[in-house]
Amino acid sequence: MTVQLSNLEHLPNYQITERLDVVYGSTVRSKHVGKDLFAGLKNIVGGELTAYTELLEESRQEAIDRMVVKAEALGADAVVGLRFSTSSIAQGASELFVYGTAVKAIPIQQQTAQQPPNDAYGQTTQAQNPASVPTDDLPRFNPFG
Secondary structure (H helix, E strand, C coil): CCEECCEEEEEEEEEEEEEEEEEEEEEEECCCCHHHHHHHHHHHHHCHHHHHHHHHHHHHHHHHHHHHHHHHHHHCCEEEEEEEEEEECCEEEEEEEEEEEEEEEEEECCCCCCCCCCCCCCCCCCCCCCHCCCCCCHHHHHCCC
16 A cells, blocks of 8 residues: 655545544664764865765655554555654754654545537637646646655
């Protein structure tokens, strides 16, 4: 079973049928001494600290994986309201924490498009409204991958 993740309070194209519980995942990581020394030198000349970027990416993924395991144990289809938090635990060690609400959700049935009414001259009366463009064909943004 794949648990869908959304930072929104809802899941687009799904109806939430049941809210199960708050789920979370966390990891505590410390800096590598050798990488920290290199980062200190890099800090002098400027630029991205790629070792720290990689460390944070690994931490985010590990925290998400732990949260998803808890959501699956509850029988959740999705986690909504996804948020991240960080805190300093000790000198050189930080916690990355992710949390959200585990929910059960079902797909919303797609409605078939109806033809707009015609006026007396056979012209459609509905103006071209960007809000009426179906969003099913638009690409979805996935902040996690």
